[in-house]
Amino acid sequence: MAKGTWIAVDWGTSQLRAWLMRGDGHIxxxxxxxxxxxTLARDGFEPALRALVGDALPAPVLACGMVGSRQGxxxxxxxxxxxxxPARPRLSQCPVWMCASCPxxxxxxxxx
Numbered sequence: 001m002a003k004g005t006w007i008a009v010d011w012g013t014s015q016l017r018a019w020l021m022r023g024d025g026h027i028x029x030x031x032x033x034x035x036x037x038x039t040l041a042r043d044g045f046e047p048a049l050r051a052l053v054g055d056a057l058p059a060p061v062l063a064c065g066m067v068g069s070r071q072g073x074x075x076x077x078x079x080x081x082x083x084x085x086p087a088r089p090r091l092s093q094c095p096v097w098m099c100a101s102c103p104x105x106x107x108x109x110x111x112x
Contacts, residue, residue: 004028006060007053011067013038018053037066037073045073049096057095064099074098 004020011017014036020029035048045067050057068076076098 004056004059006062007056009049009053009061009063009065009067011063011065011072012036013066016048016052020053020056020059037069037071042073060095060097062097062099068098 005023006021008019008021009017014034015032016035017032018030019027020031022028031052033048033052035044035052037045040048049061053061063073067073
């Protein structure tokens with residue numbers, strides 16, 4: 001991968017997708033693999049991530065998708081908005097942050 005500021009990861013049930021990002025949000029490079037969450041044991045997440053983007057580390061990784069589900073690498077909690085970001089879990093030697101979900105209900109949707 002080219003040298004980037006951070007790595008965006010969408011880790012679904014069947015696919016792992018990564019984008020090397022510049023600080024201004026410009027995508028420098030895209031990669032994907034078949035190492036989806038549904039094919040991995042809990043101890044298989046870090047090796048799968050390293051296989052895909054290891055050459056771009058230690059750039060921080062922001063992961064979202066099924067990787068944060070109860071069956072994923074680590075469960076990212078649902079937070080009620082407004083919310084502060086959760087503490088970063090120590091997942092591995094990779095600098096990885098998981099995105100928490102903030103459900104939106106009709107009570108929090110502004111009336112137009």
